[in-house]
Amino acid sequence: MAAGLKPAATKALSSRWAKPAVFAAALAPMVWTIWLAGTGGLGPEPIAEGVRQSGLWALRFLLLALAVTPLRIVTGVSALARFRRMIGLFAFFYALLHVATYVGIDQFFDWAAVWKDIVKRPYITVGMGAFLVLSALAATSTNGMVRRLGGRRWRTLHRSVFIAGAAGCLHYFMLVKGWQPSPLVYFGILSALLLVRVAKSAGSRAAVARAGIMRHAD
Structure with missing residues (x-):
């Protein structure tokens, strides 16, 4: 990032208004989808389209949460880390909305039909697996849970976000x-985000190895 842009970006992202602005922006897709539903803008199958839109936004926010660390690595703007938890929780929120719309509106809480779909339709099985992982991550996202689990166990658990x-x-x-x-x-x-993390990790290990060789040489 250009020398002049980095301090400006850091200042903007560190502002007290940054988090409320991101929060409001993250709610915009839900508000827009509700507006479309109320005005007939979701097409001939509004329930199916509502399920699809909430699922797509869950995936988008999940990838955006995964992008925070690579963007911080590439740009050097550490203030981006402030938004990782919020964005991750919005990924869970839209995933919950996705599942709730499917179960409550599409299936009318017919649990037998829902279970049949989960068992018989592989894409629903996989999707429910992703939702369960996100649920576990959301439930352990608080500072209190970090203390209870311990930093190492918490980090190990939250690496499963890549599985999700x-x-x-x-x-x-x-x-x-x-x-x-x-x-x-x-x-x-997703692949590009993983590659950035792998490259960073490999670079860190190489730096540690070089430091060790230099110490032995001395």
Whole structure:
């Protein structure tokens, strides 16, 4: 990032208004979808479209949460880390909305039908798996849970967010049927985010190894 832009970005992201602005922006997709539902803008199958939109936004926010650390690495703007938890919780919120719309509105709380779908339709099985992982991460996202679990165990648990991301992309790919570009784009984004993290980790290990060699040489 250009020298002049980094301090400006850090200042903007550290502002007391930054978090409320991100919070409001994260709610905008839900508000827009409700507006479309009320005005007939969700098409001939509004329930199915509502389920689809909430699922897509869950996946988008999940990938955005996973992008925070790579963006911080690439740009050097550490203030981005302030928003990781909030964005991750919004991923869970939209996933919960996705599941609730499917169970409550599409299936009318017919639990037998829901269970049958989970067992018989692989894409729903995978999607429910992703939702369970996100639920566990949301339940342990507080500072109190970090203290109870301990830093190491908490970090190990929260690395499963990558499993949720992969499962979410796979769920979407299986849902649309066939080799369509949209789910492949999401897979590509997830892969790029993982590559940045792997490269950073490899660079850190190499630096530690070089430091160790230098100490032995001395």
